[in-house]
Amino acid sequence: MRSFSYERATSPGAAAAAAATTANAKFIAGGTNLLDLMKLEIETPAHLIDVNDLALDRIDETADGGLRIGALVRNTDLAADRRVRRDYGVLSRALLAGASGQLRNKATTAGNLLQRTRCPYFYDTNLPCNKRKPGSGCAAIGGFSRQHAVVGVSDACIATHPSDMAVAMRALDAVVETVRPDGTTRNIPIAELHRLPSDSPEIETTLQPGELITAVTLPKPIGGTQVYRKVRDRASYAFALVSVAAIVQRDGSGRVALGGVAHKPWRVEAAEAELPGGAKAVTARLFADAKQTRDNAYKLPLAERTLAAVLREGGA
Amino acid sequence: MAKVSFDVNGETHQFELDTRTTLLDALREHLHLTGTKKGCDHGQCGACTVIVDGRRINSCLTLAVMHQGDEITTIEGLGTPDALHPLQAAFVEHDGYQCGYCTPGQICSAVAVLAEVKAGIPSHVTTDLNAPVRLTNAELRERMSGNICRCGAYSNIAEAISAVAGRSA
Numbered sequence: 001m002r003s004f005s006y007e008r009a010t011s012p013g014a015a016a017a018a019a020a021t022t023a024n025a026k027f028i029a030g031g032t033n034l035l036d037l038m039k040l041e042i043e044t045p046a047h048l049i050d051v052n053d054l055a056l057d058r059i060d061e062t063a064d065g066g067l068r069i070g071a072l073v074r075n076t077d078l079a080a081d082r083r084v085r086r087d088y089g090v091l092s093r094a095l096l097a098g099a100s101g102q103l104r105n106k107a108t109t110a111g112n113l114l115q116r117t118r119c120p121y122f123y124d125t126n127l128p129c130n131k132r133k134p135g136s137g138c139a140a141i142g143g144f145s146r147q148h149a150v151v152g153v154s155d156a157c158i159a160t161h162p163s164d165m166a167v168a169m170r171a172l173d174a175v176v177e178t179v180r181p182d183g184t185t186r187n188i189p190i191a192e193l194h195r196l197p198s199d200s201p202e203i204e205t206t207l208q209p210g211e212l213i214t215a216v217t218l219p220k221p222i223g224g225t226q227v228y229r230k231v232r233d234r235a236s237y238a239f240a241l242v243s244v245a246a247i248v249q250r251d252g253s254g255r256v257a258l259g260g261v262a263h264k265p266w267r268v269e270a271a272e273a274e275l276p277g278g279a280k281a282v283t284a285r286l287f288a289d290a291k292q293t294r295d296n297a298y299k300l301p302l303a304e305r306t307l308a309a310v311l312r313e314g315g316a
Numbered sequence: 317m318a319k320v321s322f323d324v325n326g327e328t329h330q331f332e333l334d335t336r337t338t339l340l341d342a343l344r345e346h347l348h349l350t351g352t353k354k355g356c357d358h359g360q361c362g363a364c365t366v367i368v369d370g371r372r373i374n375s376c377l378t379l380a381v382m383h384q385g386d387e388i389t390t391i392e393g394l395g396t397p398d399a400l401h402p403l404q405a406a407f408v409e410h411d412g413y414q415c416g417y418c419t420p421g422q423i424c425s426a427v428a429v430l431a432e433v434k435a436g437i438p439s440h441v442t443t444d445l446n447a448p449v450r451l452t453n454a455e456l457r458e459r460m461s462g463n464i465c466r467c468g469a470y471s472n473i474a475e476a477i478s479a480v481a482g483r484s485a
Contacts, residue, residue: 006318006335006381032377035338036358048335050382076371080437085445096440100462101432102425103359105371106378236440236461 020181020210065220071110087221093228094168110213117159157201170265194264248314279308325393342380351391362463372428391420410476414467
């Protein structure tokens, strides 16, 4: 690990300002992804800004009947929150499908959104990776790519976003609240937080340098049957090959977001109009522009079948 | 270098550490509490599991300087050879190990699992998110999935934890 200096931030605004004015600075909260990457020298910050003292660990009800989840709320606490379990079951389920008990006790809401891909070529510093070293090439394209993205890919990168939580939040139309280095705040719909890889896969979000996530807001509950189904290589403690977050209403309408298939949680609102036609019709729209590899082509039928199972469970 | 102090097994310790020092290395290299094991050092195996402020975490994926004022319990703080923690005794009784390298992490994790179930925290296999949790074998295995046993002593580990859970239920 490269050496770094360390400070504990005292306010969100001060943390954002420090991140913008200190060379090569990073925020650290749970640290479960960042420290792993620092040990491998994939992340090499010169300065860490510890945000754990910022009192962003509350879950509050909003004026319009939704929930405002502080950026530092741990995955365990969010999954176990009585209101989340009752009104946003898909989020609770997605969180519990991710990582291990130990990691969920540390991992934070904001950190989960910002975790890096688990593409094995991103982790292997002996091989080219445009995300790790822009311009070096992509070893996954033409390589062993069974875990990789099938839609929204580019010639520079076919990595997936690894989060389960973010997939559920995408289905729930969550909004990300931030503070920028100049002290101003803004709200970013989660659909606009993560980027597709395009020709700059090293830039994964629309956050500006130094911008700090302070909370994630969920709109008021929309009811329905909420399901999160994750398909993986082992029954627990593994990343998704394909996952489906769905909210199905009694009238057959609903929302569907997929994990494990793209560089961001994959939701195409227009595809949801096809729900009465069943999983095949929905996935045909979701994967209209799919560009699969020989190794990961299985994800297309797997996603369709997983969605079919989820819709059965949802009573559609 | 940075200064930090925290409690380990009821005693306060003050450190001046390289900022890169993980909690795991502070425990093992500075306090010589070598019960906590370094397996993968990447949060994948659970051998380094300790309990911080009542919650189990991977001590390899957290910096010691981030634990100012925290209360940390390691395997050495759970019991002693003369007065074993009930889970330590149960692991012996049920032969819940072979080589023993993962055992301290397994036991720290299991102590926290029992507390999590008592607190009503659901898991991936909990059928009804809004009902009380029952510690079935499936629940136990899901909740312990962050602790890998390369010898494959899982069935005996599950028996040991179930025995203690049954007694305290």
